[in-house]
Amino acid sequence: MKIATFNVNSIRSRIDPVRQWLCEHQPDVLAVQETKVQDDEFPLDAFAGIGYHVIFRGQKKYNGVALFSRLEPENVVDRLPGDDGGDARFLQADYGDITIVNTYVPQGREMHSDAFAYKLAFFRCLQAYFVEQITPTSKWIWVGDLNVAREAIDVHDPERLWGTVCFCQEVQDALESVVSAGLIDLFRLHHPGRPGLYTFWDYRVPNGFKRNLGWRLDYLMATASLADRCTRCEIDTACRGADKPSDHTVLWAEVAISPCPPKKS
């Protein structure tokens, strides 16, 4: 199966790039973040007739997540247990025997702000949830904009950027505690030790994308049984500049496994 993640910064402004990416790459699942639309205004018609189911949890103006899929989603969960859920940052569904969790982790705004405290609390909720849910044989993939650069090689200027909300000890520790529940970073698994590979470029930095002044903030995190069968994991920047610019790119992976219908007892 092929799974992908894309922070779209408004789904209504990114209809063409998303449609094009789905049609060209035919992923089994595409997770998107920052849809910025409440559920009754989601542009369902724009995605009709291309062979994808779509589920979403959004709100006005900010945040919002969605899942496009070939298979019909089952057992949908639209809020993170332990979190108040009012922020529309979490969406989970089963596709056959594979569970996908799509999150838009709070950015954190400023160090030690209320928003930063909420970011850490969000990770703690995720950690507790995964520890409870994931077993050694689980087939789970956690994907999305996690708003953390895991290592120095995941930012373009680690010395200068150290101590900011997406690259500091607190959020790295918080993310590692979630990963420790039994997940593997598919992109780093396939590109070990390689610097300069990013999923996000701040559009406020002049020519930031051209100069590759990026960050790796988006991830595909899989349990071992899926990571063992992952054959490729890549960052696709081709969607950028399709009509309007987007600050994030599509991250995708191929896993040599097909979702199986769960056994009925």
Add this chain to the structure above:
DNA sequence: ATGGTGGACAATCCA
């Protein structure tokens, strides 16, 4: 240099 720009939405908030 504490800016820059893009998006939602209608004066600012968020990234």
